[in-house]
Amino acid sequence: MKERLIPNEERVAEEDAIPPALIAEIRDMGLFGMSIPEEFGGLGLTMAEEVAAAFVLGQTSPVFRSLVGTNNGIGSQGIIIDGTPEQKATYLPKLASGEMIASFALTEPDAGSDAGSVRTSARRDGDHFVLNGTKRFITNAPHAHVFTVFARTDPATTNASGVSAFLVEAGTPGLSVGPHDRKMGQKGSHTSDVILQDVRVPADNIIGGSGRENQGFKTAMKVLDRGRLHISAVCVGAAERLIRDSLAYAMERKQFGEPIAGKQLVQAMLADSRAEAFAARCMIEETARRKDAGVNVSTDAACCKMYASEMVGRVADRAVQIHGGAGYMADYAVERFYRDVRLFRIYEGTTQIQQMVIARNMIRDAAA
Missing domain, CATH: 2.40.110.10 (Butyryl-CoA Dehydrogenase, subunit A, domain 2)
Structure with a gap:
């Protein structure tokens, strides 16, 4: 992430394409098959291990994660859970290797x-x-x-x-x-x-x-929890990157004779962002552990997706504000991240859909 992906973020954005050499490296690392079982050539990560990886991948452009996201999520999990032996043998090894997208x-x-x-x-x-x-x-x-x-x-x-x-x-x-x-x-x-x-x-x-x-939607519903937790972890990674960039800028940028990091209102934005990102990380790690233990985490996974995607939007907004006029310029990564993370509140189930899921499940459980 630090050595290969972050240095290529601007190039990818300008060219609207990931360089083939980088795709080959991502493939060679096995990232297309993180969640695919080892028997089919994947890494077979647990949910807790997968979100740990997503925390890291999220700290660079979401584009890189998106490249492998479908192979690890909704593109493979339906086959893993409900696919026939023939479907698993035909597709999973090729999805795990990145031969197929x-x-x-x-x-x-x-x-x-x-x-x-x-x-x-x-x-x-x-x-x-x-x-x-x-x-x-x-x-x-x-x-x-x-x-x-x-x-x-x-x-x-x-x-x-x-x-x-x-x-x-x-x-x-x-x-x-x-x-x-x-x-x-x-x-x-x-x-x-x-x-x-x-x-x-x-x-x-x-x-x-x-x-x-x-049976299509029954299969789709079975894979939602994993996808929601994965996206939530990517949101946390992006938030942590934005916080790191904002803190570095605030410590260097001087106004009124001192770094703006010394100004209490800037400190408040940094502190709010740090606390919210930490809360989201804790939610996701705990929910992932419980999912690995076999607990039904559908409600909690929806909570994670709702909170983390909204959280990273707030963090991105504060990051631009801390950067001031520079934050509105394409010279700084926060401008790009501000636009990139807006999608997290929409895809993989909008915030409003997550709210409906959470409330519906609460009512159902209370009536049981």
Whole structure:
């Protein structure tokens, strides 16, 4: 992170691409397979170990973490938990090595937080399904080798109960990828539309069993906790980087005859940021340990995602303020981080969705 990634942050942002040599190094370190079991060539990290790694990766541009994020998260965990032996043997070793990059195709033009309203259709045709629809804002889509595509297999339903998850390889006739989206931040991490036009997919490619329809969201729900904790840890890493940069600047920048770090109002911003980042780190470490122990942490994982993503937004705002006019200039990393971290409150479940999950679970547990 210190020797290879941070020195290349500005280059990646300017070129909107990660240099191939860096991708090769990331692949050689095994970072594409952190959460994939060792029997399939991955590192097999526990949840506690994975968040420890994410704390470090988060201290550089989120783009680098995004490159490996889907392979370690929603792109592989559904296969690990609910995939058939054939699916595991086919995809997991290649995902772990980085030979294949996974992409998770759920969001649509009219289906985001209300993910159960997907309109992409999957019509049965013998031992195949024919998929039609458009997916939007799909991370790593331009580079993906395999997509987890959510499509409605029961047209009579209007909610998640009629949705299935399919493994669709890039290059399948009828599958195409749109141009890169122009985003506020995270340059170098590419998203785009995924268009499916009469894409024929074997029924065996449904995650959860050969031809076993309408199980897609049950599989997706099983992998949410790990993804939420991973993203939360990345938020903490980013916050700690911002705090470090802000403290260094405040100790060097002089106003009124002394470093601004000596000013109490600047100290207050530094202290608030440090306390909030520490609180988030403690939440995540404890929840990860409990998950590894087999405890149901769904509510706590949602708390972590909600708090950590909101926290890093506040820390980024203070970092720009501490830097003053310099913080608004692209010469300093805080300007880029200010834009980059804004996405954390939106993807992998918005803050508002986390609030709904937390409150719903509280009410359910109180009524039990």
